[in-house]
Amino acid sequence: MSTAIQALDRRPLDGLAIGLMLLLCAAWGLQQVVIKVTAPLMGAVMQAGVRSAIAALLVYGFTLWRRQPLWQRDGTLPAGLLAGLLFGGEFLCVFVGLGHTTASRMAVFLYTAPVFTALGLHFTVPGERLRPAQWLGVIAAFAGIVIAFADGMVSPARLSQSGSSTLLGDGLGVLAGALWAATTLVVRASRLASAPASKTLLYQLAVSAVVLLALALMAGQHLDVQFNGLVLASLFYQSVLVAFASYLAWFWLLRQYLTSRLAVFSFLTPLFGVTFGVVLMHDVVGIRFAVSALLVLGGIVLVNRKA
Structure with a gap:
């Protein structure tokens, strides 16, 4: 079946899809808070490694x-190992970074990934060139990042728990977000693009588990x-509900519904992250x-707009 026919088979969002997407966005947004709460009881790198191993x-x-066949020689091993290393690096930055910044700030910075993905596709895939409106989105998102960095450095009211600026955590x-985008580009540009979603996810989780546990x-x-x-x-929340169940639910949604409609809902994730950070972590x-968060979110929306 051709890609065009497959696209026609996907349907607009219904009540089930909308409810499930809201649940997934809330679960992904809450993850930063859960990681930060657990950090004093379990080291950041150890926590990330165990999460990946269980999932x-x-x-x-x-x-x-x-x-599903996993061990056939389909040429995905090199790309799978690279995707796993990038995936592990992403979560290493998230878990360590949360020790130096707030959950709300991490939620915004992490979800700059679509902007980095769009930039990467612009320079590597001829059919994915950025249009003027999308370039405006890139500029808006990076302006938001600059404002947020300045806010973390100079505002005593938003210092990290260590009493220092949030610059290190924000940078991580x-x-x-950049490593997340790099993982996406590796998947799209390699034989992983035609591999089952569960195999691609297994590469990322297994490789990252080995690397992160070794570092821990x-x-x-x-x-x-x-x-x-x-x-x-x-x-249980991080590995079973998020890294396993929510990702499989996301892949199922991508097979059933229009991807562009789902992407719009996924933009709610950083908003949930900020909300949970304010309500639960104060x-x-x-x-x-x-203002910086709105610029980043607006930039992401513009970058992902269809022609």
Whole structure:
């Protein structure tokens, strides 16, 4: 079946799709808060590695249940390893960065990924050139990043828990967004583009689990873990609900509904992230950061507009 026919088979959003997308965006937005709350009880890198390992086992079990072939020689191994390393780097930046900035700020910086993706496609794929309105979106998003960085450096009301500026954590958040975009570009430009979604996800989770757990062991973070109900609940949320169930639900939605309509809803994720940070973590959101967040969100919308 051709790509055009497949696109025609996808339908506009109905009540089920809208409700599921709102649930997914809320779950993804809450993730930064969950990570930050658990950090004092389990080191950031260790937490990220265990998350990926549990989710990888679940995805592997899912592929066995679906009887999906995984081990055939389809030429995806090099790209899969690279995607896994980039994926691991992204979450390393997120988990470590949350120790130096607020959950609200991380939510905004992480979701600059669509802007970096659009820039990458512009320079690598001839059919994905940015139009003037999209360039305006890129400029708006980066203006928002600059304003947010300045806000984190000079405003005492928004200092991190360590009492220093949020510059390091904010920078890691932007780097995480760039690595997320790089992962997307690797998937789209390689044989992973035609591989089953579960296999692509398994590459990312398995490789990142090995790398992150190795780093955590070398740093001695396994010695300081305090297993209690909060840690177990956090790991269940991050690995089972987010890294496994929510991603599979997202892939199912992409097969059933129009991608452009789904993308619009996904822009709600940083808004949920900021909201949860303010309500649950008492993050302070001043006028300057609010303006920067709106610029970033507006830039993402413009970048993803169809001609």
